[in-house]
Amino acid sequence: MIDVLVVGGGNAALCAALMAREAGASVLLLEASPREWRGGNSQHTRNLRCMHEAPQDVLVDAYPEEEYWQDLLKVTGGLTDERLARIAIRASSCCRDWMRTHGVHFQPPLSGALHVARTNAFFMGGGKALVNAYFRSAEKLGVQIRYDTPVVSVELDGDRFVAVLTAGGERIEARSCVLAAGGFESNREWLSEAWGVNERGERPAENFLIRGTRFNEGVLLKALIDAGADSIGDPTQAHMVAIDARAPLYDGGICTRIDCVSLGVVVNREAKRFYDEGEDFWPKRYAIWGRLVAQQPGQIGYSIIDRKAIGRFMPPVFPGTVADSLPELARKLGLPEAAFVETINAYNAACRGGTFDHTALDDCHTEGLAPAKTHWARPIDTPPFYGYPLRPGVTFTYLGLRVNEESAVHFGGRPSPNLFVAGEMMAGNVLGKGYTAGVGMAIGTAFGRIAGTQAAKAAKAAKAVKAVKEEQHALA
Template identity: 50%
Template sequence: MPPRTDRSSRYALKQDENSAEHLEWLRETFDQPWDIVVIGGGNAALVSALSATDLGARVLLIERSPWSLRGGNSRHTRNIRCAHDFADDYVTGPYTYDELWNDLCGIGSGPSNERLAAFTLEQSQSAPGWMSDHGVGWQPPLTGTLNLGRTNRFFLGGGKALINSYHRTAERAGVRVVYDATVTRLLVEGDRCSSVVVESGDREYLAKARSVVCASGGFEANIEWLSRYWGSAAENYHIRGPRYNDGLVLQQLLDAGAATAGEERGFHAVAVDARSPKFDGGIATRLDSIPFGITVNREGQRFADEGEDIWPKRYATWGANLAGQPDQIGYTLWDHQADELFLPPMYGSLSAPSISELAVQLGLDPTVLTETVRVFNEATAPDARTRFSPAGLDGVTTAGILPPKTNWALPLDKPPFHGVPVRPGITFTYMGVAVDESARIVRQDGSRFENVFAAGEIMSGNILTTGYLAGFGMTIGTVWGRVAGREAAQLATS
């Protein structure tokens, strides 16, 4: 379905790609110089575009995906994590700057650039208000075992609704959007980029602008690039978001002399159902069962602490945990008593009255798996069931086995038993371009590009090293999108 809201502003005309009307619209779009070209169509791009139009800039936004799939990874999101001092209609209690800072320092190797990370947290406090002012709606706090009701705000209708709301606001603000259009090159001379090359259909266009904002995501959909750091294991990764985030623009920036930020192997990756699509499976393919059972590898052996911390702080370690296993596959197992504690798996589970029968269904050695479960069960505490509390860290731990399970360690002894094969699901990569406080991209010699800015995943390596806090990707995109849009607009309109 093409958008039906194309009025005189010709916000996002997208009909038959080769129709004379569409080609004429593209010609007219690319014939005129813009104040700002924003590359990308996810959260960071839209926030940049809106922040720039707030200052009166004329913005052209170039989105690689078709209209129906617009919004990049952002369309899959549900929530954002921001610091706040008080409860309100959408969060159940305070989550102060200091607590968020401690949480950020507690994951992976802590913040990448402490100054920029601190700035991100400070600015997160005003993000929800800004988002509401630009059309985002919120839903009442989440309850249940995800433990996010106090720290994270949930978008009414999820990420897709957020993207649609921002587009409605952008349309009113006069932003022009071109879909199905890929930025393939940045024409950089010295410290300036005067135009970008755009491919649409079988034609090439030049988009001219005073400032350029790069918000085109990470390189997680580029398996070849991932395999430079992960070897052939990368072939077995699932990519949770769209195919479009392949790092094309990031590579252009690096070729033009941009400095990198973040670790090459840094990524956000969770356990996803191995039966899910290779690309774009979204939120529903994630397996939330891990803290409530055990997870074994192809050899039927446990390999990591399934109960290390509450889900929002630890779920993103499981992609890397699985990436280190033979064939990058694991099997998450639970029993009847855990059935109601997490979102049911999208494709259902394999189930059996005994562990050995479940092993056969999963293609595992029944003797080995039965022994693994026996050893695990023996290591659980006699009073585990009375102390078990899924709502928080309960300290119900195993004794005498490696790896331990440090919370929620109930024996698996209540049939039926369930299992699902899981693989690493890559959400986004961290290694990107270095930026300064104005979101300007830093060059390898330490100088800045004068008119090239970055926001979102493409610069998340300035903040994140290896770990992740649920909801923080949208924090980074929103905070830095606001900065990039504002600074790009100030430069373009001065």
């Protein structure tokens, strides 16, 4: 019998598998996807948010625990378990050396990744390189890996894990188990059920795009909740960003994100602005824009900039719609021309000049305009003008399983002795809402490593108990 069974193939699952194997356990990892699509959403990531008290290799200055916590507290609005959040924060300060031993390399921030040189460590080659490195290391250490093996249910004896059942009908037993199979973001039926019908009679989720893997359908999450596992989080809350409306339904990844929002204005299909584009630095606010667009008519918006903004943001994969005048841009985007020109003219008139500096919270703002733009407000008056259509892009959902410091799944408030969970399936303990760049990887890495360690301990304890029973039976 296998000591530790890991279900999933992303960052959290791989961290769990590696830690369990390093602890001496035999490990089997089941990945639902084919080998070429392995890695879950982690293959689309770029960086890890890291606490550090002083400059460290690719990280400049300092990013102390309390500042990290305050950043997380701000984006979640207090919907976070401080005890678990601080575990992830502290773990982020000392995990990189371990990551390097498994083949992960880091690099300085990319030139288009503003404001994160101090807070985030970037993976050389991105998330795909990271998961490939982990898979290589796992194979070298003797972790058994099986692809194309979706798990559809978990067999329990009360709160104790017994076995899993695969989609192919195979029953696999293990002494302990780590679940790290992702959220339900690619289950469009579940998303639609969660979001329901809005006041305009629309089903918003029908217009959502999925930034990540198509394999995260939440099958195990639902199975565990149905089996009595304690859940946490709102099913409508997610890491949801504004991405190019022309992106593919699945696996668009980082390159479909539109990063020029704070440099211009965003309007809905009625050509009206609806939120402060300059509220804070982009890495702290990019993840609110998907939900904002989801609340607009038709779940669509348009990011509008002029020539002055070009070169100041990471260019998206699709080119913007270009026009030499505002009326022409409105027509090309299919927006009401008069309303669009009126919105831009009102914004331009409200801009109060200062010293524009997109690397700081500058003094360029609007006056007498609702909603205000509090930073980086410059008139959109220099042709050519550019427009990018926006749709909500779901990265991962926050509904998950409740855990403790040992990442154990809870049933009726009691932790399971041998069933653990990591990654998206428990991130809602820390992320009740909101997001800040790189924190998902911090949570997955911290609790993946914890879950793997605890699963190995549980397996060792189970073997010890079995040995004692066998000895007692022999003596009898």
